[in-house]
Amino acid sequence: GAASIIAPYQVASTYGLEQSLAVAFVSRLFGGALVAWGAILWLARSFRDDAAVRAVLIATGVAEAVSLCVVILGTLAGTLNAMGWVAVLIYLFGAVGCLYFLAGQKRLAAV
Helix, strand or coil: CHHHHHCHHHHHHHCCCCCCHHHHHHHHHHHHHHHHHHHHHHHHCCCCCHHHHHHHHHHHHHHHHHHHHHHHHHHHCCCCCCCHHHHHHHHHHHHHHHHHHHHHHHHHHHC
């Protein structure tokens, strides 16, 4: 997130995106969203309320799944270069992780 804010052209070029003011602007917005979401997850680490933890996991899982679909389509369409597959793995890992922890909560509640 911070890299997208500080060096948007370099981050965008890593993924094969063109160098333009519009791409830099959107990259900075995306970076800001990543920093905000990182702060939310960092602060949520001390939640003791199961409903709050579940809500954060569901919201994160939905966001990861949507982003996964967008990045797959962008990579297949050639909008992103081969580095797009790295982003696919990152979003896949996040979505599967959320599902894993959500399933673990159900198992714990059943015991």
